[in-house]
Amino acid sequence: MLPRLLLLSLLLSTAQAGPALPSERGDQSICDFYAAKNYGENNATTQLKLMQGIVAYAYAGGRSLPNGDEDSSGIFNVGRFDGKDVNLRPWFDGSKATSNNNDQAVKIQWMDGGGTTPLIAFINGSTPMANIQRGTNQ
Template structure:
């Protein structure tokens, strides 16, 4: 992607005040609002800015002043310390590579934060970091209904269809999974996304990923219904509505209970401030220099948890 040729629209700073048409996806709407032309390359740029901020925290300037630590920085959720870094650094044997147990994989082997500050996934195209970040761009692009995805400039997501299978050896608890979702919400808010929209994406992400034993649901339309529960820890993760733990029986610590429990409100992302003392990257300039409003999640996710793309 030629980021040095990207020019953000002058109206980007006020885009949050506009009303998105109900028949236009979040990805399409905000790509046009921020980057003038709704092209596959511009959609990929939008998702790169969003995801990189979620991972390393604030690195773009200007923003609206909300501090985003990023998922690699330590934090707290409801008084519980959270540190997701070991899942990415290869310290823990939690990556599913097709065996019966997790293996250690370093997902920061492509330059860590430095290439992300330059709006890149990694400093090469063969590292674990490169594949992780590009898959995240593609996955969130599918969730947001990017209509140009799959064309030259923005590849379609064709990796693992089940987020449960990807994360099952991590045994994530409620605080850890909540922290990730909070970073998504704060990243959106830091670029001016309305509080109502941040709440909307939080509700949708919590319903799909932050519960145990959820029945198959569609995250990527082309891949159909899959097991998507990422919150696995029996002691802390609430059961999904219509939970079917038999589908997860014997895997990742899920029980066979089918009681229904609603996720707690503490799992909602906040639009004000960060968790912990930061660790976010030093700000650099967003291409074009305009204030950015990322439509991350928003209304595209509220219509149905089982069908994200509009």
């Protein structure tokens, strides 16, 4: 079986390209198809793992993973677009007033559940689920 990172990369690129060919998945939803393909069966647990993997990869990226894609920075890390550095992290880490509370701009730390650490641990297989701290904004 391919490493989880490669499967998630494939899934993300497939999702961008459009739905899987009908001959591959018949009348299954894309979630049903990839949950079964990646985890051996399709049920609530494997669909949760699939969604956690997609979200974790989107936010944490794959750079720090073995054989990770250098261009896969993730939303929480500095990346590049059109030759320029892009840093979206301040919109999530509480350093900018980017949330609305009673019509007032406020700073909220959205990454207080461990930031990228639990996301990367899930993607690289160190943990069976993305273990975000309970009671946090993340």
